[in-house]
């Protein structure tokens with residue numbers, strides 16, 4: 001094992017390797033039985049009716065927006081504290097994106113800021129069609145409150161739960177879609193479980209599930225009920241929409257299905273690591289992650305904020321010193337509205353002050369199930385060295 005400690009990494013067992021090699025020896029590398037089996041396992045785990053697997057969460061976000069009829073003239077709102085994919089999906093559909101500032105404790109979209117922005121947008125007749133909520137670091141947004149706002153203002157809800165499979169909100173699995181139309185998971189190797197690349201949509205709405213199934217595979221159907229006329233023969237299929245090749249392979253799905261067996265174990269291990277960090281860092285000039293009482297986080301990330309007034313060096317210096325010491329710290333996230341592509345659409349510094357303040361202080365520490373106590377000690381000792389000189 002290299003001395004370098006990454007911020008996140010996959011955990012692959014012999015059983016995972018066996019599951020993938022079984023597919024390699026089988027008849028189907030793609031469009032076989034592993035994808036529906038993986039979909040069923042995730043749907044059952046979450047308590048949702050339908051699951052649609054795809055080749056990435058980015059693809060799923062795209063077809064989720066299309067299934068909700070996002071198009072030109074529509075507004076989609078999201079959090080600035082996310083990966084760019086949460087906003088880009090709306091632009092793919094020709095819609096416009098706006099950002100709602102974050103809560104200073106959870107770093108999720110602020111319910112107060114959302115409420116105020118909705119009141120204003122209502123007066124200006126530019127209410128959003130869809131709001132994409134990001135469960136940052138694996139901690140659920142305040143879904144009950146946001147669902148109440150959706151009932152009042154008429155927007156649809158996509159949960160970008162890329163960080164959050166295995167987490168809970170008010171005792172129920174994230175992905176149940178009790179408070180949303182669609183929930184999206186990512187299976188990138190740094191996330192909670194992995195398929196190499198991959199994503200999945202969960203929904204309780206049959207129409208949305210069917211539309212996403214169609215869009216992930218060219219808009220082609222083999223279902224006679226969906227065709228405009230009876231099939232020309234047994235070879236026949238129809239393209240009835242404009243879709244993509246966003247399919248997940250059976251190799252990926254077999255890995256995902258095998259990883260599902262250890263999902264709860266992975267999240268429990270992340271909690272053990274987080275508790276230990278909380279203790280190790282208690283006396284340092286940093287703010288450790290705050291947990292909402294309604295939430296059981298999947299703890300994808302462990303983000304600290306530097307109390308810069310109590311530290312002699314800059315945020316950047318601490319970050320670079322940690323990297324130089326072989327600790328793969330990271331920064332989640334550069335506020336999306338500060339990306340040049342979004343600034344070109346008119347967003348300026350100061351648009352989401354809470355997210356920008358957060359960005360100036362945040363550091364993601366290494367967090368993954370295989371992180372050892374010795375590695376954690378190394379992280380906390382380095383952080384102590386660089387923040388208290």
Ligand SMILES: *Cc1c(COP(=O)(O)O)cnc(C)c1O
Nearest residue numbers: 056057058083085162186188198
């Ligand atoms: C990782 C991530 C994505 C994109 O996931 P991919 O599977 O890599 O496409 C989208 N949103 C958030 C919040 C993410 O962390």
